[in-house]
Amino acid sequence: MFNNKMKKGIHPQYFQNVKVKCICWNEFTVDGATVEFIKVEACPACHPAYTGTKTKKVAKGRMEKILEKMKKMEQLQKAA
Ligand SMILES: [Zn+2]
Numbered sequence: 001m002f003n004n005k006m007k008k009g010i011h012p013q014y015f016q017n018v019k020v021k022c023i024c025w026n027e028f029t030v031d032g033a034t035v036e037f038i039k040v041e042a043c044p045a046c047h048p049a050y051t052g053t054k055t056k057k058v059a060k061g062r063m064e065k066i067l068e069k070m071k072k073m074e075q076l077q078k079a080a
Pocket residue numbers: 022023024025026041042043044045046047
């Protein structure tokens with residue numbers, strides 16, 4: 001009896017059909033979450049990574065440019 005109580009305390013409770021609400025007003029459900037309700041700032045309906053390859057490519061190009069700038073900055077700092 002005592003051991004059963006200990007196990008319940010250690011293992012988190014998993015909920016099924018957990019409601020997830022995004023800031024874009026999209027709602028969907030997930031299984032196996034440890035909370036009964038989840039609020040997210042990005043979901044498959046509005047996140048740039050999910051909403052099309054074009055957006056993804058632009059984001060990747062910007063990131064590469066930033067990385068290039070950072071490398072140049074590092075080189076300048078080493079030279080100075
Ligand atoms: Zn969303």
